[in-house]
Every structure is written in structure tokens, then in C-alpha cells.
Amino acid sequence: MITSYLAITFTFFFMRLIPGNPIQSYVQALLAQGQYTMAEQAKQIVDTYLEMFGLKGDLLTQYVSFMKRLLLHFDFGPSLIAFPRRAQELILERLPWTLGLLGTSVVISWLLGTILGALAGWKAGSKLDRALVAFALAFSQIPFYVLAVFLVLLFGYILGWLPTGGAYNPLLKPGLSLEFIASVVKHAILPSLSLVLSTAFSWLLSMRSLVVTILGEDYIAFAEAKGLRKITIFQKYVVRNALLPQLTNLGISLGFIVSGSVVVETLFRYPGVGMLFSAALTGLDYNLVMAFIVLTTLAVLTASFILDLIYPFVDPRVSYGE
Amino acid sequence: MSETIKLAKKVFDAIRSNRKVLAGASILAVLLLLATLGAAIYKARFARDPTIPGTFYPSLYPSPEHPLGTDHYGRDILAMALVGLGNSLAVGMIGGFFATLIAVVIGFAAGYKGGLLDHALRSFTDTLLVIPTWPIFATLAAYVTIRSMPVFGLLVAAFSWPGAARAIRSQVLSLKNREFVQLAIITNLKTYEIIFFELLPNLLPYIVVSFSYATMGSIMAETALRFLGLGPPDVPTLGYLINIYIPMGYLSLMPFTMAFILILLAAIFVAFNLINIGLDEYFNPRLKKITGM
Numbered sequence: 001m002i003t004s005y006l007a008i009t010f011t012f013f014f015m016r017l018i019p020g021n022p023i024q025s026y027v028q029a030l031l032a033q034g035q036y037t038m039a040e041q042a043k044q045i046v047d048t049y050l051e052m053f054g055l056k057g058d059l060l061t062q063y064v065s066f067m068k069r070l071l072l073h074f075d076f077g078p079s080l081i082a083f084p085r086r087a088q089e090l091i092l093e094r095l096p097w098t099l100g101l102l103g104t105s106v107v108i109s110w111l112l113g114t115i116l117g118a119l120a121g122w123k124a125g126s127k128l129d130r131a132l133v134a135f136a137l138a139f140s141q142i143p144f145y146v147l148a149v150f151l152v153l154l155f156g157y158i159l160g161w162l163p164t165g166g167a168y169n170p171l172l173k174p175g176l177s178l179e180f181i182a183s184v185v186k187h188a189i190l191p192s193l194s195l196v197l198s199t200a201f202s203w204l205l206s207m208r209s210l211v212v213t214i215l216g217e218d219y220i221a222f223a224e225a226k227g228l229r230k231i232t233i234f235q236k237y238v239v240r241n242a243l244l245p246q247l248t249n250l251g252i253s254l255g256f257i258v259s260g261s262v263v264v265e266t267l268f269r270y271p272g273v274g275m276l277f278s279a280a281l282t283g284l285d286y287n288l289v290m291a292f293i294v295l296t297t298l299a300v301l302t303a304s305f306i307l308d309l310i311y312p313f314v315d316p317r318v319s320y321g322e
Numbered sequence: 323m324s325e326t327i328k329l330a331k332k333v334f335d336a337i338r339s340n341r342k343v344l345a346g347a348s349i350l351a352v353l354l355l356l357a358t359l360g361a362a363i364y365k366a367r368f369a370r371d372p373t374i375p376g377t378f379y380p381s382l383y384p385s386p387e388h389p390l391g392t393d394h395y396g397r398d399i400l401a402m403a404l405v406g407l408g409n410s411l412a413v414g415m416i417g418g419f420f421a422t423l424i425a426v427v428i429g430f431a432a433g434y435k436g437g438l439l440d441h442a443l444r445s446f447t448d449t450l451l452v453i454p455t456w457p458i459f460a461t462l463a464a465y466v467t468i469r470s471m472p473v474f475g476l477l478v479a480a481f482s483w484p485g486a487a488r489a490i491r492s493q494v495l496s497l498k499n500r501e502f503v504q505l506a507i508i509t510n511l512k513t514y515e516i517i518f519f520e521l522l523p524n525l526l527p528y529i530v531v532s533f534s535y536a537t538m539g540s541i542m543a544e545t546a547l548r549f550l551g552l553g554p555p556d557v558p559t560l561g562y563l564i565n566i567y568i569p570m571g572y573l574s575l576m577p578f579t580m581a582f583i584l585i586l587l588a589a590i591f592v593a594f595n596l597i598n599i600g601l602d603e604y605f606n607p608r609l610k611k612i613t614g615m
Contacts, residue, residue: 007453014458137342141595142588143542145549149564149573150584157574164573259454263549277457278550281464289461296454304452 007297012066015290016059076291081283087291091273098265098272101188102257105195110250112196113203118239120204121211132204140201145263148194152268155190163187165269191268199253206249210242244315248307255303259296329526340604346596349589356586357408365401372398373405373558383576390579394570402563403583409471410541410559410590416475417482417540422533424479425486430517432487433494444491450484456546463552471557475540478547482539486532493528497521527605534601538594545587560587 069075076087120129156164163169169183214220215238223233261274269275273292280288338344370377375395382392390399432443459480468474497503498521506520547553548561555562563583567573573580 006449011458015461137599138592138596141538141598142591143545145546146584146587146591149568149580150588153573153577153580153584158577256454259456262457262460263546266550281461281550281552284465289457293457293461296457300452300454 004297004301007301008070008294009063011290011293011297012063013059015286015293016062070294076294077287079280079288080285081279081288087285087287090276090288091291091295094271094273094276097270098258098261098274101191101270101272102195102261102264103254104188105192106199106250106253106257108192109196109200110203110246110253113200114207114243114246116200117204117207118211118234118242121208121215121242122234122238124208124212124215129208133208136201136204140198140205142198144194144198145267147198148191148264148267151190151194151197162190164190166271187270191264191270195264203246203249207242207246210245211238214238214241247314248311251303251307252300255300256296258292258299329530332527335604340600342596343600343604346593346598346600349593350597353407353411353586353589353593356404357411361401361404361408364404368398368401372401381570381575384579390582391576393567393572399563399576399579399583402558403560403586406558406560406563406583407586407590409557410544410561410587413471413475413478413544413557413559414537414541414590416472417478417544418533418537420476420479421481421483421536421540422486422529424483425490425532425536426529428483428487429490430494430521433491434498434513434517434521440491443487447484447487447491451488456481456543459543460547460550460552463547468554469556470554474544474554474557478540478544479536481543482536485539486536489532490525490528493525494521497524531598531601531605534594534598538591538598541590541594560590 069077074088078084079087079090116132120132123129152164155162163186166187168180168187220233220237223237258273261272262277263274264270265272265274266278273295277289277292279285280292365372368377372378375397378388378392378396378398380392380394380396382388384391388398388400390403393399393402428443428447432440432447459477462480463477466477468477503516503520506516511520544553544559545561548559548565551565553559553562560583564580564587567580567583
């Protein structure tokens with residue numbers, strides 16, 4: 001709660017202290033169109049706009065009215081690039097695309113990385129392990145957007161198998177038809193693949209190091225001495241324990257989905273919140289940028305809050321109270 | 323001075339004894355050579371500077387004269403890519419330098435002074451690590467017009483310092499309680515003497531590792547900003563080139579040209595990642611047991 005309040009406040013003042021007043025230039029553009037030549041009228045218009053965008057009065061008044069609007073109505077004010085629609089409306093409209101694309105990708109990459117990492121750690125030192133680790137070490141830090149352009153180049157242009165942008169074939173009507181869904185999936189493959197390929201390696205490395213560490217513990221030696229079957233030790237003793245930190249990190253990654261969507265969506269012209277943010281940046285849209293930043297912060301904090309709540313169920317050693 | 327020589331020797335040892343650092347440093351050395359010597363030699367082929375707009379016909383396909391073709395401004399793309407490579411590395415290193423500087427100052431202030439200052443700085447750093455700061459700084463980059471490379475480096479540094487600050491703080495904390503530092507405190511050495519002559523030399527390895535990490539973080543942040551179309555066009559980097567060439571349709575017109583630029587960019591990340599992991603292993607041998615190779 002306090003963290004999110006501080007983060008919102010920080011963002012608010014940060015945004016207001018950045019020079020350049022977009023409303024002023026917007027109004028000037030209106031005036032330049034010659035529709036409003038009377039000085040009196042012009043002043044009124046500027047006033048109305050300032051009021052509407054919450055830019056009236058000194059910084060503190062602006063801050064109070066901003067917080068009041070946000071807390072009482074969950075309203076960020078009108079957007080500039082899609083005036084007069086509200087910023088939060090635009091974001092909510094785009095959110096399902098982002099959650100669908102990035103949420104699925106993060107989960108797939110987590111599953112893939114965790115399974116491969118567990119196997120590599122279990123067979124540490126084997127050929128498979130060495131190959132996986134060498135590959136992962138070299139490629140885990142190539143950012144997904146570099147990989148994404150590679151994939152677009154390869155599959156989109158050289159091979160021509162997959163579409164290079166957008167979320168669905170614009171000739172189809174959105175709806176629950178099979179054709180439309182197939183088109184959505186087809187368009188999601190490349191952005192999703194770039195995310196999965198670039199993040200699965202880090203999941204692999206972290207899971208592997210967890211498994212290797214656990215294999216050195218005394219209770220594993222004891223389980224072996226007891227004559228438990230290898231597969232039982234692997235499932236119940238090794239993977240079960242290694243999964244806990246992996247799950248925590250999955251939760252954190254899910255929280256970062258919204259902020260991570262910006263580059264990948266812009267690159268693939270995917271109609272999610274990330275592309276909206278990038279358009280808002282180019283259009284210097286105060287309220288929309290503000291709404292996006294608040295949303296990303298809330299997403300991360302909510303994810304960590306939910307994690308705290310479910311942790312006692314996943315890990316019996318953790319309990320609150322008593 | 324002798325400390326610097328010792329550190330240089332240590333880093334040199336790390337490069338020699340660790341295969342990953344060796345591989346990463348070799349790639350980086352090749353890239354640096356390409357960006358400096360390679361660019362100079364290649365540019366000398368032409369009568370005029372091939373990176374000035376309008377020198378050649380625009381959008382020529384690759385040919386012996388222009389191995390990667392020319393772009394829509396009539397510039398030789400190979401020359402642009404080599405210059406861009408140099409700029410990417412330069413912005414990254416400037417960013418890495420500033421980020422390390424910020425991290426060292428904050429880490430030392432928090433770790434050495436302790437108390438309320440430590441508490442305040444630590445919560446600030448932790449907040450920045452927890453909340454997604456990326457959109458905030460992207461916004462800054464969108465609103466502020468930047469023209470020079472150092473300023474851009476400073477902006478990019480804003481993305482990459484908090485992790486390093488935390489690592490340095492914890493190292494300062496652990497060093498502070500060692501006997502030799504306690505002795506220095508008892509013998510009434512001045513604070514700056516303790517910091518510069520007792521703590522800093524012992525932390526140099528960590529600072530080198532932080533610098534390497536921060537440089538990679540800066541190049542990442544820089545490229546991501548470029549992909550959104552932000553950052554100064556006067557400083558063409560690899561990310562900038564990719565960003566302006568994609569809308570021109572070069573992905574389909576000159577796929578191998580684009581592939582070359584992408585490979586240069588990917589090579590930077592591979593090189594720094596190998597160096598980072600290798601240095602980490604060298605300075606924290608316990609890590610090696612975990613990665614095991």
C-alpha cells in the first residue's frame with residue numbers, strides 16, 4: 001500500500017517536472033487552425049482544457065485533485081491522442097491482448113526452462129547438461145527484442161511462413177469463429193517465441209543451480225541410503241524443494257508483464273497496452289502515460305502481494321501469525 | 323598506483339584462467355577492432371565520408387562496391403553499421419561508467435555511514451528495484467531532447483545502477499567490520515583515508531564486475547529505447563539503425579544486411595554475458611561449484 005502510494009506520487013511529480021506542456025501546444029494548434037481568433041475565447045478554451053486535464057493551479061493543487069480523481073473515481077482524466085476518451089478506458093480495452101500474449105509466453109517459458117533445468121541439474125556433468133548450459137550461458141542475455149527481429153527476418157521474410165505483425169488478419173471479423181482464433185494464434189507465434197526463447201534459458205539456469213545445490217544436501221544422501229527409488233527422490237525431494245524459489249520468480253515475472261510489453265508489442269504492432277504506451281509517448285499524452293505507469297506499478301505490487309498470500313499453501317514451513 | 327597494477331594483473335589472470343572470460347573478451351576485442359580500425363580502413367576506401375547523407379544513390383542493393391548496400395539516405399550501410407557498433411559500445415560504456423559511479427557513491431554512503439542515511443538510501447534503491455522503472459525513464463527519454471552522447475549515457479545509466487549499488491553496499495558492510503578497517507578507525511584515520519586507502523582497493527574487483535554488468539545493462543536499455551524510436555538520432559547506434567531500417571522494408575529487401583547488423587548487436591550481448599559470468603566465477607569461486615563448468 002505505502003509502496004504503491006509512494007510510487008504513484010513519485011511518478012506524478014516526476015511527470016510534472018518534465019518540461020513541455022502538451023496541452024499548451026495542443027491548444028496552440030487549435031488556435032492556429034484559425035477557428036478561434038478572439039483572444040477572450042482563446043483564454044477560455046485554454047482554461048477549460050487545463051481544467052479537464054487536471055493542469056490547473058500550482059503543483060500541489062494539481063496533485064491533490066489528481067489523487068482525489070484517482071481514488072474516488074479511478075479516473076486518470078482524458079487521453080490526448082484519443083480525446084475525449086478516458087485513459088483508463090483505453091488501457092482496459094487493450095489489456096486482454098497483452099495479458100493473453102505475454103501471460104501465455106511467460107508461463108510456457110517457465111515450464112520449459114524449469115523442466116529442462118531440472119533434468120540438466122539431475123544429470124549434472126552429462127553431455128546433455130553441458131550442451132544446455134553452454135548454450136544457455138551464451139544466449140540467456142540476448143534481449144528478446146533482438147531475437148524478435150531475427151525471428152521476423154527468418155520466419156516472416158526469408159521463409160515467409162508467419163505474419164510479421166498485428167494480432168489477427170484485419171480482413172476477418174473479430175468473433176468466436178475458428179478462422180479468427182486460428183489467425184490470432186498464428187499472429188501470436190512470433191512475438192511469443194521470441195519471449196519464450198530468450199527467457200527460458202534464464203529459467204533453465206536458475207532451476208539447474210537450485211537442483212545441483214539441493215543434490216548436495218544431507219537429506220538427499222539420507223534418502224539414497226534409505227534405498228528410495230531414484231525417481232521418488234527426484235520428484236518428492238529435489239523438484240519439490242527447487243520449485244518454491246522458481247514459483248516466487250514466476251510470480252515476479254508475471255507482475256512485470258505489463259511493463260515488459262512495450263518493446264515487443266511496438267515491434268510486432270500488437271494492439272496491447274505496450275503499444276498504446278509507446279503511442280502515448282510519441283504523442284506526449286500525459287494522462288495516458290501516467291495511467292500506464294500506475295498500472296505497471298500496481299501489477300508488480302499486486303503480484304508480490306498475491307505471492308505472499310499463497311506462499312503458506314505452497315510451502316508448509318511458511319506461516320503468518322501464531 | 324600499485325593497486326591499479328595489481329588489479330590489472332588480477333583481471334588479466336581472470337581472462338587467462340577462465341575460459342568464459344577469455345571467449346567473451348576475444349569477441350569484445352574483435353568488435354572493438356571492427357568499430358575502430360575496421361571502420362577507419364573501410365571508410366578510407368571511399369573518396370568522401372560514406373556516412374554523410376546523400377553521398378551515394380539511396381537504397382542500393384548489396385554489391386562489391388557496397389557490400390551491405392546503401393540506405394534510404396544514400397549512406398553506405400556497412401560503414402553505418404561499423405560506426406553504429408562503436409557508438410553502441412561507447413554509449414554502453416559511458417552508461418556503465420556513470421551507473422558504477424552512482425552505485426559506488428550510494429553504496430559507500432549507505433554502507434559506511436549506516437544509520438538513517440543507510441535506511442533511506444536502501445529503501446530508495448529497493449523501491450527502484452521492485453517497481454518497473456523502465457516506463458518512467460522511457461518517458462523521460464521521450465520528453466527531454468538529448469543531443470550529445472555523454473548525456474544519453476547518463477540517461478541510460480539511470481536504468482542500470484540500483485543492482486550494483488546494493489551489491490557494493492553489502493560488500494562495504496562486510497568489510498567495515500574486518501580487523502584492518504577497525505584498526506584504521508581506532509588509529510583515527512580520516513574518513514576519506516579509510517574509504518580511499520582501506521575500503522576502495524579491496525572493493526575494486528567488485529567494482530570491475532559491477533562496471534561490466536552495468537555496461538551490458540546500459541546497452542540493453544539503450545537498444546530498447548531505440549526500438550521505441552527514442553534517443554538522439556545524431557548518435558547512430560546499432561539499435562537506431564535497426565529501428566530506422568525496419569520501416570523502410572529492409573527486412574524483406576536486404577535480409578542479409580539486416581542479419582549482419584543483428585549479429586553484431588547479439589555479439590555484444592554474448593560477449594558481455596560471458597565476461598560477466600566468468601568474472602563472477604573468478605572473484606567468487608563458490609559460484610563455480612554451482613554452475614559446475
